[in-house]
Amino acid sequence: QSALTQPASESGSPxxxxxxxxxxxxxxxxxxxxxxxxxxxxxxxxxxxxxxDNKRPxxxxxxxxxxKSGNTASLTISGLQAExxxxxxxxxxxxxxxxxxxTGTKVTVL
Amino acid sequence: xxxxQESGPGLVKPSQTLSLTCTVSGGSxxxxxxxxxxxxxxxxxxxxxxxxxxxxxxxxYNPSLKSRVTISVDTSKNQVSLRLGSxxxxxxxxxxxxxLWFGGNWFDPWGQGTLVTVSS
Numbered sequence: 001q002s003a004l005t006q007p008a009s010e011s012g013s014p015x016x017x018x019x020x021x022x023x024x025x026x027x028x029x030x031x032x033x034x035x036x037x038x039x040x041x042x043x044x045x046x047x048x049x050x051x052x053d054n055k056r057p058x059x060x061x062x063x064x065x066x067x068k069s070g071n072t073a074s075l076t077i078s079g080l081q082a083e084x085x086x087x088x089x090x091x092x093x094x095x096x097x098x099x100x101x102x103t104g105t106k107v108t109v110l
Numbered sequence: 111x112x113x114x115q116e117s118g119p120g121l122v123k124p125s126q127t128l129s130l131t132c133t134v135s136g137g138s139x140x141x142x143x144x145x146x147x148x149x150x151x152x153x154x155x156x157x158x159x160x161x162x163x164x165x166x167x168x169x170x171y172n173p174s175l176k177s178r179v180t181i182s183v184d185t186s187k188n189q190v191s192l193r194l195g196s197x198x199x200x201x202x203x204x205x206x207x208x209x210l211w212f213g214g215n216w217f218d219p220w221g222q223g224t225l226v227t228v229s230s
Binding site for chain 2: 001003034036038044045046047048051052055057089091093096097098099100101102103104
């Protein structure tokens with residue numbers, strides 16, 4: 001099992017939208033509607049942003065949205081704000097009761 | 111609101127066993143709709159799922175760590191424990207516990223994490 005592939009970094013100016021990709025295989029991302037996304041600020045625990053591919057927990061800004069096509073899931077942050085500068089991780093159920101995280105993406109707000 | 115707190119030795123010698131405890135407050139470890147998971151993160155690196163346990167005792171582990179990992183639950187103390195044997199420097203990481211929701215399979219909430227360093 002290899003980690004899901006994410007770009008190492010993405011950046012955008014305040015107010016812009018950015019999209020982070022998360023590429024897996026037909027054995028994980030492509031087989032289940034079970035991708036979740038997490039935001040992690042330095043020195044902090046990850047925070048759930050999206051679950052079941054595109055559902056947003058209560059309390060999470062609607063600027064965060066999730067989608068999926070085939071073996072690639074995506075997280076879009078719209079109306080980028082300074083507080084969105086953080087690391088972002090995807091996670092997928094990988095079958096046989098196991099889970100895979102993505103390699104992580106560092107988001108910089110210019 | 112459920113809160114999780116990891117605890118345990120911050121320094122472990124190579125070849126020894128790492129032991130950590132996750133204390134759950136504001137809720138019960140018992141439940142049919144969730145598991146409890148351990149996840150780790152080496153400094154400057156990504157997250158790695160270690161394993162999960164249901165309050166009933168059933169466990170699942172990351173295949174790459176399965177031979178060295180044991181996760182257990184103590185319902186009387188509302189705690190979940192992790193043991194990782196034969197540690198090396200590669201096991202140095204921040205270790206998180208998290209609630210894993212059954213069905214949808216998402217991790218929420220997470221504990222703050224605890225740093226474990228493997229060094230002689």
